[in-house]
Amino acid sequence: MSVTVTIPTPLRSFTGGADAVELAGRTVGEVIEGLLATHGGLKRHLVQEDGRLRNFVNLYLNDTDIRHLRSTETPVSEGDVLTIVPSIAGGSPGSGGPALDTELPRLSHAEVLRYSRHLLLPEVGVEGQRKLKAARVLTIGAGGLGSPLSLYLAAAGVGTIGIVDFDVVDLTNLQRQIVHGTSTLGRPKLESARDRLTDLNPNLKVETHETRLSSENALDIIREYDIVVDGTDNFPTRYLVNDACVLLGKPNVYGSIFRFEGQASVFHAKEGPCYRCLYSEPPPPGLVPSCAEGGVLGVLPGIIGSIQALETIKLILGAGDTLIGRLVLFDALRLKFRELRLRKDPDCPLCGEHPTVRELIDYEAFCGIGAEPAYQGPEVLVEQLREELDEKGPEELVLIDVREPHEWEIARIEGARLIPLGQLPDRLAELDGHAEIVTYCHKGSRSMKALEILRGAGYGRVRSLAGGIDAWAARVEPGMARY
């Protein structure tokens, strides 16, 4: 293939004054190699020592930046025009990121040894490892996603990791939150994570933010970091992280998990869509259950969190194709990855052409939390129920367990009948309208929804067990398993 390479004025002294050069090759990379082979003086201006294009050199194939194609792998056709276009950058010595090689921190001999498997990769190399050392990454949450991603970022040699969390390590966490351990049960997650991460890599600086991320503190916390990794499990914080990142121009490495499925993307409004371009409105409150309500396979956050760590490292290195503009969907049961193309929404209220959101808002209200008070029916305390069950027969007092069958397998209150909440509207005929009914679930919220259904169907003598079977196990039947 014969391709015309147009040479910009500043480089013509290296091509004998020619403003265009005809070259052969199958890909952009081959054409450029040919150019450098015939006009060696261009080399030091166009490529770095490792052979990659300098970051201020742009190549356009006909009218498209090759970064929007397949970079140097882009195939060329007969008659194509490849244009070298400069980016012009500079600035006073005042500040700026560590964009200049000589401004990057140096590696000690021990670090060279520790990262030797990275240094062998041309895509990382010494320069990439120094970029990792200079990088400041903020992870929101030290839970399911935060665990694997902070471990891999620490091991990879990211210099500074900030963590926002305010929780303590609980036994139910350890099925998936591998940065914590049995020895740190009951301790703040921040302390537990910091100890584990600095044990893995003592070169790491961990900055802890023991607070709930809010509209008041998000900008001040996020401003100090280069990249934000979102490991949150709720919609208000997810929108808050997205909005703060867009307002500050930071990339947001997103991941979410539920049961057996997960998704990941990189939202960076400067170069692609943001989370609001994908989901302009949050789902109605209560529609999407959290992992605490719906469960999650423990290894799933390991996979999604590792993808987030991978994308973070690629962003720091400037290597490969990131998930900007792509959403990866993972189905663990079928072991399938799917990919959706995401487009920037020109009408996005945050990053679109005419933005209306210019500051952080009240995200609890935006997500409808607290807006509509949940149904409040009569409740019965676990101790009271114990007494009533002793006094009344099963015909007088009907106890309905509205949880799922797999929860029923874990523990149940003796004498109860299982009618999962989703089946209740269709199985009302099974209930005696004259009996007293008590509904229960795990912690008391689904049984209140059941009450609403029963009341709506005309059942008058219905109550919900306050605190659910969890309170029952804690206060009435201590031998019962809790989950």
Place this chain on the structure above:
Amino acid sequence: MTLRIPEGLLDEIRRHGESAYPAECCGALAGRGAGEGKEVVRLAPAVNRRTDDPHRYLIGPDDLRRLDAELRAEGLEIVGYYHSHPDHPAVPSGYDTAHAWPWYSYLIVRIEQGRAVEAASYTLDDERPLMHPESLEVLSEV
């Protein structure tokens, strides 16, 4: 090499730097090669694409392609660029040198406490990574 620039245009660069203070201003110098040097005919202020850091400037490739086509139609070309150094001397920073292209003139104006105080022009050594001062000839208007 010599960069020749009319006094009025240099004043315009100073004013651009003062109005952008404490951030940096940037733009292109449009003109033509003249013998051993270059002559600036007009300025083409550019959008600074670096909004994250007041001490950095970036003129993106799409902006440059547009500007280049516009100037060609007028029989001109980009002969260099200007930017300001707020509260720093008018000498290239390490960052300037690392990102410089050969042949172009890089005119830097120092803005001290909001006032333009000095200007100087540099070109990149063909072997990198050094920038040499070039003579800046200010053409007084008649």
